[in-house]
């Protein structure tokens with residue numbers, strides 16, 4: 619059996635990647651991912667200028683997951699573009715993803731994509747429309763009109779392959795609306811989901827919140843979010859053009875979680891909280907556990923069961 623994953627014309631050894639934000643802040647961390655058992659990797663979401671991000675504590679591991687309000691700390695788009703161009707030249711056989719966001723909103727998204735269009739980087743971009751932790755800034759992908767406007771503007775000049783990182787949606791009307799917007803464009807993928815925004819965790823000894831920014835409100839990841847992540851992967855797969863691939867993110871701790879994301883239609887799989895907790899060895903374990911599941915079920919490839927979730931009709 620093989621865990622090979624085909625995605626936008628490339629065959630990866632396996633579908634596993636980091637989730638943007640974890641173990642991907644600088645060249646050293648990215649080198650760690652590139653030499654790990656991960657099939658691919660993605661950079662920390664970049665803004666036009668480097669940012670310190672929110673005051674600490676801003677990330678806390680919890681028994682059932684994590685809470686974070688990092689506030690988009692990053693080394694700035696120029697840094698990641700330089701690294702990406704060096705990397706694509708040195709290892710043209712190992713494509714990866716460049717994540718880009720915006721601190722200031724619509725115009726910065728456009729400017730950042732223009733900078734990538736004008737650069738020598740030719741690989742995949744993950745356009746992050748779902749950062750929940752910029753005080754005072756609504757998530758772009760919760761505004762369907764603005765998202766459509768932004769994608770229309772970007773596609774008027776951008777000719778390189780890219781996809782979008784989406785927040786979780788919780789209503790069939792919203793699944794329908796975001797899919798109707800995205801199906802208008804030649805997107806290569808969508809990544810479902812980003813953290814579940816603005817959760818609140820209270821320390822049971824101090825009766826206090828555990829992160830400093832935003833009065834303790836932060837994005838939730840880990841076991842807490844798997845049912846929501848699976849639902850978003852499944853709902854978007856059922857609604858999006860087949861030309862748009864899906865990256866499944868959220869609640870992947872074991873090979874079984876990975877298998878369930880694939881059943882819902884994911885092609886690549888991103889690991890955030892569990893990578894933070896376990897380190898790069900998580901990819902060796904997940905590959906081994908997922909392979910055991912294929913063997914136990916008599917599958918030779920992921921294609922044999924990808925998207926084949928059964929319902930009770």
Ligand SMILES: O=C(O)c1[nH]c(=O)[nH]c(=O)c1I
Nearest residue numbers: 687688689690749751813837
């Ligand atoms: O606070 C962050 O930096 C952050 N945190 C998240 O949970 N998702 C995101 O997309 C981002 I850009």
